[in-house]
Amino acid sequence: MSPRTTRTPRAASRTAAVSRTAAVSRAKATGRNKNVVEVTNLNVSFRTATGVIKVVENVSFSVAKGECLAVVGESGSGKSVSALATIGLLAKNQAIVEGSVKFLGEELLGKPESYMRKIRGGGISMIFQEPLSALNPVTTIGEQIAEVLVAHDRGNWKTANAKAIEYLEQVEIAQPARRAKQYPHELSGGMRQRAMIAMALAGEPELIIADEPTTALDVTIQAQVLDLLRRTTRERGTALLLITHDLGVVAETADRVAVMYAGQIVEEGPAATLLRKPASPYAIDLVSSIPSYERRGKGLSTISGNVPSPAHFPTGCRFHPRCRFAVAACAKTMPQLESTGGGRAVRCLRADEIARGARPTSTAKRAAAGGAKRPVKAPAKRKAAR
Ligand SMILES: Nc1ncnc2c1ncn2[C@@H]1O[C@H](COP(=O)(O)OP(=O)(O)OP(=O)(O)O)[C@@H](O)[C@H]1O
Ligand code: SF4
Ligand SMILES: [Mg+2]
Numbered sequence: 001m002s003p004r005t006t007r008t009p010r011a012a013s014r015t016a017a018v019s020r021t022a023a024v025s026r027a028k029a030t031g032r033n034k035n036v037v038e039v040t041n042l043n044v045s046f047r048t049a050t051g052v053i054k055v056v057e058n059v060s061f062s063v064a065k066g067e068c069l070a071v072v073g074e075s076g077s078g079k080s081v082s083a084l085a086t087i088g089l090l091a092k093n094q095a096i097v098e099g100s101v102k103f104l105g106e107e108l109l110g111k112p113e114s115y116m117r118k119i120r121g122g123g124i125s126m127i128f129q130e131p132l133s134a135l136n137p138v139t140t141i142g143e144q145i146a147e148v149l150v151a152h153d154r155g156n157w158k159t160a161n162a163k164a165i166e167y168l169e170q171v172e173i174a175q176p177a178r179r180a181k182q183y184p185h186e187l188s189g190g191m192r193q194r195a196m197i198a199m200a201l202a203g204e205p206e207l208i209i210a211d212e213p214t215t216a217l218d219v220t221i222q223a224q225v226l227d228l229l230r231r232t233t234r235e236r237g238t239a240l241l242l243i244t245h246d247l248g249v250v251a252e253t254a255d256r257v258a259v260m261y262a263g264q265i266v267e268e269g270p271a272a273t274l275l276r277k278p279a280s281p282y283a284i285d286l287v288s289s290i291p292s293y294e295r296r297g298k299g300l301s302t303i304s305g306n307v308p309s310p311a312h313f314p315t316g317c318r319f320h321p322r323c324r325f326a327v328a329a330c331a332k333t334m335p336q337l338e339s340t341g342g343g344r345a346v347r348c349l350r351a352d353e354i355a356r357g358a359r360p361t362s363t364a365k366r367a368a369a370g371g372a373k374r375p376v377k378a379p380a381k382r383k384a385a386r
Helices: 010-030 079-086 113-122 141-151 157-170 176-180 189-202 219-236 249-253 270-275 281-287 351-355 363-368 380-384
Strands: 035-048 050-065 070-073 095-103 124-127 208-209 239-244 256-261 262-271 338-341 344-346
Touching: 010 035, 010 141, 035 070, 035 219, 035 239, 050 070, 050 239, 070 079, 070 219, 079 095, 079 208, 079 239, 095 113, 095 256, 113 124, 124 189, 141 176, 141 189, 141 249, 157 189, 157 262, 189 219, 189 281, 208 281, 219 239, 219 249, 239 249, 249 270, 256 270, 262 281, 338 351
Parallel strands: 070 239, 070 256, 124 208, 208 239
Antiparallel strands: 035 050, 035 095, 256 262, 262 344, 338 344
């Protein structure tokens, strides 16, 4: 978990470290397969002023040692809520979480907060989009990394301070000894995110969940930070759950991808094959919005309409009001996520027809099915910034 949750007074942190290590060791001992995390049929609902609203439905995924699973989808599709539910960070008085979350084979759903805090401290680290909100503004970067080390029983304060500098060096921060003595506001955005990665690594987690870790950075720094995150996790065999809305990032970073839409996974599979030949209309449209050399001169498309609000998910296939391939049945029948072989699965009633080359539905048929117009051309300049 974010280092903020591991910030305990020095005297207390040693005791906390022992029980935290014990909790993670217990989890490790019970883990029998290569998957670090296995989420099955995760459902998340929120209690709101207008009643209980389900925002994530039957989401299942796993991430193996050293693997990177990217979860992609437009804003509001349920990526962050799924991640927060996985690590028990949704407020219990607001969220109802059901299903199964196994970390190293051990069920985490239903565990008390005190236990989850230990697992988050030692087994799972999280990197957020905006490091400033996760870093303590009144503690130096070096001290914050040292706190993680002490909390995990990896030395006393003296040795931890020296080790903190080594971690800053590992994440390629120039002049690490000087930077260790600085406060978060004295570092650039890219450096702060590197420091967050250093803190995440200092916990020696089995799983890192990175929620839009580079969105706040400029494009060149984004590439460097992602490369660093991927390299360090691969070298250490850490599982990486990377949440992003940017398929360009996925192409460069992920082994596998899960595409989310309106609280459900609509397609999943190995990154290389899914990006080369997406099978569901939603993924097809998403992929055609990535700028690429092959598609130069063809323009980029956007998907018309917006992700529906969870209070108003459409009947049948949730994508049907925006789908170019929609037919009447799509508004009535909710497709299931079905395996199509090669590690891939697709949620679409017309997946077979589309795979055989079906063309988008005629405008009249689409209108009858409540379906969408053809995607509009996006100004190339705006999209190229992604
Ligand atoms: N505490 C809450 N109470 C009610 N609804 C919520 C709450 N938190 C999130 N939601 C809703 O759950 C849905 C999924 O939100 P989530 O933050 O997971 O989206 P996301 O895919 O991460 O989007 P983004 O790319 O913008 O971060 C949204 O419709 C959001 O409004
Ligand atoms: S073709 Fe129908 S089922 Fe498939 S994505 Fe479009 S609306 Fe959904
Ligand atoms: Mg989010």
